Amino acid sequence: MRSIKSLLVATGLSLAISQSGFSQTANPNEVVITGVRFAYPLVEKWIGEYKAANPQAQIRIETRTVTDPQKYDLLIEAYEQEKEVRETREYISVARYALLPIANAKSAFAKEYAEKGLNEKTYKQIFFHDIYAEKDKTLDTPYTIYTRLQKAGAPITFAKYFGYEQKDIKGKTIAGADEHLIKALLKDETGVTYTIPGLAFDLKTRKPTEGIALIPVDLDGNGRVSKEEKSLENLDQVLASVENEKIKNVPVEYIHLSIDKHNSNPEAKKFLLWVAENAQKDLQQFGYLKPDPKRLQDEKQKIERFAAVN
Template sequence: MGKRIFLYILVLLLCGQTTHSQEQKRNRKLERFERRQARNRQLQGEIQLSGAFALYPMVVRWAEEFRKLYPRVKIDISAGGAGKGITDALAGVVDFGMVSREIHPAEVEKGAFAIAVAKDAVVVTVNSNNPLINIIRTRGLTRSAAVALWKTQTAHTWGDVLGTPSTIPVHTYTRSDACGAADTWGAYLGIKQEDLEGTAVFGDPGIASVIQRDKIGIGFNNIAYAYNVKTKKPHRNIAVMPLDLNGSGRIDPEEDFYDTLEELCEAIAGGHYPSPPARELYLVCRGKPQDDVILEFLVFILTKGQQWTAESGYVPLSPQRLEEELDKIL
């Protein structure tokens, strides 16, 4: 029995007991997949993906590892925002759209078939050389202050943001492209992406770059663009502003998990960082996939591929969630 089959069975065992009929159904699926796997030892073809900046680094890593097993499979990946990914997938331009937000009902009606593959989150980013950085780290950002920045535009100074006498102006940034980060951050504030106020900047790298240059700026990024995956610390000139979740006016010990990428990912996995702005990440295709190359890639991601999520700065799916997603495609 192949490694992927073993890993799939392991996922099922971790999720507890199942009924006899469920086991029979899964066994039939596994038998079909094993027969297909035997045919796929010389797998060749092409996979095209486009979409979310949030998922791009993870998919690149999965593609590299997958091609070590199947070097005759070509994988083309381009980032351009979740909106582009879902549009391309539904139009049949790509095999998968990378989407970093929930799938809208209208998209499901058009044939969107979504597979959850990992978790991450959107975080608030500021310049680490902000003159008020120590207060920023100890007081954090309340939800009401975030609403005043991105919705009502009633926060004009850092004093307005932090509840201090400071008259230092604050520069608020948002995304110009249709993307999961803005959709998710808007959901946290109770508004849609198009209602987010601020200076619009294209892409995750764009927001990170402008925050690195603007000492009094504030924006939001996917964690892969806020933290350095190798050092597990925020990128140069970037600090992650903690969320004051209980509105106490200070960051309490249970809210303080932003120093390293590992701490934040543990908080996301444990539900201590709220959802939204934490969220699942999806690969979306038009209709349930049937192509052997596409299915093999998905099974790889949901089994062996999960081992690279944490080291790449993402949160792996729970065993139960993996079982649910595998059941959808097998």
């Protein structure tokens, strides 16, 4: 009798496991995306257009919190991962983003540096803990730096560009996403931080977000800020000025979409290839720069081979 019961229990467990496994693969059209939150509006636009052309697709973003969700198909990242991670994933470099210095529009700092602007020396003095950095003795305007608490793409990219690490950025650390830096800055009339164009500007009006002043920087590296470099009232004009690869004092990095090399979700691969083909037309609208065409093409070919084999 005991052996019969054991057999029934074992059979039931086997069936339950089988049903659980089936439920995870029963819908091959479902794709879960997660990653850097400031890219969500752009990715949502892509999802909407893709689903219009592919009604069977069920693609959704699962918001990243302190960690990534337990299960996802595609990952959006705003910095280059370590070599060990890169070797396990296939990548599409879909866009580039810039990081611009901003201040509370009511601050004395915003008023003064709207005229003076920032060169490399002043940049380092304001944003980084570095006792060896050359000092600008005229810097006496009060300010409060805000930066991210958690490891994240924007602060890693910002610090790396100037030769530092995220931990070297000074100021008040804010938990949460890049949007929370903006909220903190707007509440503090001494606030200064760095952010992407899509948060510094209103995407509809193309003008600076209310309450934010963009700080001009020495783009050509000649040690001073020209009248043209102070022209920061229009998002499209700013994007055009930082599109040039030879600019100085503006960190620029890639937004990547990636998939695990062992992920066999055909819809996820199909969406990745669609993004590689169709994403370019939306980038400027959302405040991004186009990726290098050759880099994008090379990565697209890798995804095509990956999709064909798996």
